[in-house]
Amino acid sequence: MAFSFSPTPLQQRRLAEARRVARKWVAPRAAEIDERNEVPRDLLRRLHGPPYRYAGVYVPPKYGGQGFDWVSLYLVTEEFARWSATVATLLEVPGLVSTLIQVAGSEEQKQRFLPSIALGKRFPCFALTERQAGTDAAAIATRAEKKGDGWVLQGAKYLVSFGDFAGDYAIFARTGPRSAGVKAISLFLVPREAPGVVLGREDLNLGMHGHRTWRLGLRGVEVEAGRLLGEPGMGFVYAMRTLDRTRATLAAILLGVARALLETGTDYARKRKTFGQPLLEHEAVGFPLAESWARYEACRLLGLRSCWLTDQGETRGEVTSMAKALAAEVALQAGDAAMRAMGAAGTTREYPLERYLRDARTFVLAQGSPEAQKLVLTKWMLKGG
Amino acid sequence: MDLSLPPHVAELREKVQRFAEEWMRAEGPGAEEREEYPQEFAREALRFARGLGILDLRRMIPMPGAKVAWAEDKHLATVLVVEELARGDAGLTMNLPGPQLGGSALMVVGTEEQKARWLKPFTGPEPVWGAMAMTEPGAGSDTASIRATAHRDGGEWILNGEKVFCTSGGLGLEKSRGWVVVWAKVVQKGASGDAVKHAAMRPFLVPAGTPGLRVTKHEKKMGIRASDTVAFVLDDARIPRDHLLGSEGDEAGFKGAMNTFNVGRLNVAAIGLGIARAALDLLRELLGPVPLGGPLTAAQRDSLQMEAELQAARLLTLRAAWMADRGLPMAAEASMAKVLAGAAAASIPQRCAALAGPFGVSRKRRFERLVRDAKIVDIFEGTGQVNTLIVARRVLGYSREQLK
Numbered sequence: 001m002a003f004s005f006s007p008t009p010l011q012q013r014r015l016a017e018a019r020r021v022a023r024k025w026v027a028p029r030a031a032e033i034d035e036r037n038e039v040p041r042d043l044l045r046r047l048h049g050p051p052y053r054y055a056g057v058y059v060p061p062k063y064g065g066q067g068f069d070w071v072s073l074y075l076v077t078e079e080f081a082r083w084s085a086t087v088a089t090l091l092e093v094p095g096l097v098s099t100l101i102q103v104a105g106s107e108e109q110k111q112r113f114l115p116s117i118a119l120g121k122r123f124p125c126f127a128l129t130e131r132q133a134g135t136d137a138a139a140i141a142t143r144a145e146k147k148g149d150g151w152v153l154q155g156a157k158y159l160v161s162f163g164d165f166a167g168d169y170a171i172f173a174r175t176g177p178r179s180a181g182v183k184a185i186s187l188f189l190v191p192r193e194a195p196g197v198v199l200g201r202e203d204l205n206l207g208m209h210g211h212r213t214w215r216l217g218l219r220g221v222e223v224e225a226g227r228l229l230g231e232p233g234m235g236f237v238y239a240m241r242t243l244d245r246t247r248a249t250l251a252a253i254l255l256g257v258a259r260a261l262l263e264t265g266t267d268y269a270r271k272r273k274t275f276g277q278p279l280l281e282h283e284a285v286g287f288p289l290a291e292s293w294a295r296y297e298a299c300r301l302l303g304l305r306s307c308w309l310t311d312q313g314e315t316r317g318e319v320t321s322m323a324k325a326l327a328a329e330v331a332l333q334a335g336d337a338a339m340r341a342m343g344a345a346g347t348t349r350e351y352p353l354e355r356y357l358r359d360a361r362t363f364v365l366a367q368g369s370p371e372a373q374k375l376v377l378t379k380w381m382l383k384g385g
Numbered sequence: 386m387d388l389s390l391p392p393h394v395a396e397l398r399e400k401v402q403r404f405a406e407e408w409m410r411a412e413g414p415g416a417e418e419r420e421e422y423p424q425e426f427a428r429e430a431l432r433f434a435r436g437l438g439i440l441d442l443r444r445m446i447p448m449p450g451a452k453v454a455w456a457e458d459k460h461l462a463t464v465l466v467v468e469e470l471a472r473g474d475a476g477l478t479m480n481l482p483g484p485q486l487g488g489s490a491l492m493v494v495g496t497e498e499q500k501a502r503w504l505k506p507f508t509g510p511e512p513v514w515g516a517m518a519m520t521e522p523g524a525g526s527d528t529a530s531i532r533a534t535a536h537r538d539g540g541e542w543i544l545n546g547e548k549v550f551c552t553s554g555g556l557g558l559e560k561s562r563g564w565v566v567v568w569a570k571v572v573q574k575g576a577s578g579d580a581v582k583h584a585a586m587r588p589f590l591v592p593a594g595t596p597g598l599r600v601t602k603h604e605k606k607m608g609i610r611a612s613d614t615v616a617f618v619l620d621d622a623r624i625p626r627d628h629l630l631g632s633e634g635d636e637a638g639f640k641g642a643m644n645t646f647n648v649g650r651l652n653v654a655a656i657g658l659g660i661a662r663a664a665l666d667l668l669r670e671l672l673g674p675v676p677l678g679g680p681l682t683a684a685q686r687d688s689l690q691m692e693a694e695l696q697a698a699r700l701l702t703l704r705a706a707w708m709a710d711r712g713l714p715m716a717a718e719a720s721m722a723k724v725l726a727g728a729a730a731a732s733i734p735q736r737c738a739a740l741a742g743p744f745g746v747s748r749k750r751r752f753e754r755l756v757r758d759a760k761i762v763d764i765f766e767g768t769g770q771v772n773t774l775i776v777a778r779r780v781l782g783y784s785r786e787q788l789k
Binding site: 008294295312325326 | 386389694698708718721725728770773777
């Protein structure tokens with residue numbers, strides 16, 4: 001294929017369908033999701049189940065999924081995020097865990113666990129963070145001790161997205177001494193039904209309503225050997241390999257919100273007249289929007305490029321980190337420009353602007369603050385890039 | 386979507402990168418100190434370009450009749466080449482021998498006969514320069530309000546007016562037997578005021594040695610000091626009738642100029658990218674080994690933010706170039722690229738210099754020169770503000786035709 005910035009016809013079709021589905025089924029309910037802090041189950045079923053099966057887009061066909069390439073995943077994610085960042089995470093969270101299983105799991109484990117995820121039958125959640133362990137993953141305290149052939153898990157996880165929709169939890173637990181640091185962390189896939197799994201509510205966040213995060217208690221939870229994914233002690237490596245790829249879709253969500261902010265602000269500024277001309281023509285208003293549009297376009301290309309690299313088999317963690325870190329800035333600046341353009345109107349709930357702003361501010365911290373992204377980048381730069 | 390560079394483009398870029406590293410890094414500082422474009426380097430650059438079948442390395446004009454492998458990816462190749470040249474040295478990049486922006490105007494507007502005739506001087510063994518003169522003391526961003534005039538007198542055109550900030554004008558008019566493409570308004574003899582204001586503007590090819598043309602000033606600049614930038618006056622300057630570029634009835638005029646600027650925007654964006662790249666590379670060398678683990682320092686955070694901004698601006702520029710190569714309208718995209726690349730050029734070298742502490746202000750290092758060189762990127766061939774205005778209008782819904 002020749003050098004080109006155009007999506008392939010297949011990618012175009014996937015984008016067009018996502019656009020249609022998002023406009024038709026998501027857009028009309030975004031406000032309601034925000035007001036009620038709840039994703040309606042019928043919407044979840046419609047997106048995850050037949051015919052769209054967005055639960056399986058990260059899973060190869062041989063395990064029952066749709067096997068989208070990463071450029072398609074970027075494009076589709078951004079389309080959903082344009083209308084609701086929360087709904088976009090309904091694709092992204094299963095995507096994260098199904099990618100993790102593909103990275104970590106044995107062939108047998110992939111065959112066992114992926115199909116029910118891909119078909120939307122079991123929702124997978126991700127549980128790494130703890131109260132005292134965020135960016136510093138080595139500080140996790142949840143532990144797993146051998147019992148016969150299986151394991152017993154004890155501990156507490158924090159900020160587990162969509163915890164009440166599970167399915168299964170991908171849980172990172174310590175299987176070795178503290179002194180071994182990240183090399184003693186292993187990955188388990190724990191079913192919700194297992195005795196000792198306890199879910200507790202979190203506080204309401206500023207934004208990303210409906211994307212509810214939960215506390216997960218593990219009180220002597222017993223799991224069989226087959227639920228240790230891959231090799232013991234490799235949990236952190238699996239996580240990093242996975243996040244190096246999936247981070248690009250976080251950028252897509254942030255840029256989808258950026259686009260929502262810009263379209264809303266620009267639309268308003270185009271229609272509203274002051275001093276005899278459209279608001280947008282006043283440079284102090286128009287310029288920040290125009291600059292934000294340029295930055296959105298540029299960062300979008302960075303996100304797409306990072307996905308293209310993964311599709312070529314050359315995932316570069318520093319590129320996805322750059323894309324995510326920059327996307328965060330782009331979204332916040334876009335929010336600022338749009339808010340300035342809309343004035344007081346931007347603060348009322350008559351317009352979706354304030355929701356997009358809250359979502360942007362909240363989601364910027366997902367899966368690692370921008371500062372953490374830059375830690376990944378530093379290491380890359382120091383190695384000589 | 387496929388972001389692997391076409392092999393002939395990648396190859397070309399590598400060669401230019403080597404040339405820039407070997408020659409331009411070495412020659413740059415001295416030329417800047419003397420505020421003069423080095424003739425010996427110009428000869429070396431000419432030899433290098435000829436070896437690639439190229440007449441003008443900056444504007445990527447092939448030698449007449451030469452077949453170049455990258456012809457179909459010309460704009461992409463140009464962006465990548467110019468980025469490497471600027472990374473080597475921005476000042477020396479400005480006046481690489483060749484017809485320059487005047488050549489771009491000639492290629493867009495001129496007849497085949499004119500192209501052949503006026504490119505010929507550049508095919509000889511000695512460096513020759515061309516230039517373009519649009520800006521006047523009273524007309525910068527507002528190109529439509531230039532006041533230079535051209536009126537017919539028998540078989541000649543008589544030109545009057547004053548042009549400023551003409552890149553390579555001195556090299557083209559004084560230091561070699563080159564020429565300048567002068568944009569002037571076609572009027573009746575003695576016309577003034579409104580008659581001039583509303584007249585159509587056309588491009589005129591004015592060779593070195595034209596009677597009535599006088600270089601009046603060599604600009605002393607903050608940055609790109611090795612680069613030649615002049616002001617000149619036209620005082621009843623006489624040129625033959627066939628020096629009007631394009632066929633006589635042709636209304637190329639303003640649109641022709643603007644088309645030149647559209648693609649020129651990418652060229653300038655590439656310069657910005659190259660300067661910013663050089664600054665970040667220098668900073669990375671300086672940062673050196675740092676103890677890993679733990680929270681980021683402010684310096685680390687800033688340097689990574691800059692890297693992301695630069696890479697994003699670069700992709701935007703490459704995409705605009707790709708669109709130009711595919712014949713897609715790209716005025717808004719070119720403007721976006723120039724806005725961001727200009728912003729990157731303006732701010733990244735400065736932030737790198739700041740992080741470099743005392744090294745950032747030392748004349749012995751390149752940081753402070755990169756800061757000074759970078760300023761112009763956001764200004765010439767269309768300011769950042771004008772380009773932002775274009776983007777704003779596109780967003781407002783003006784058609785591509787309405788966009789200037």
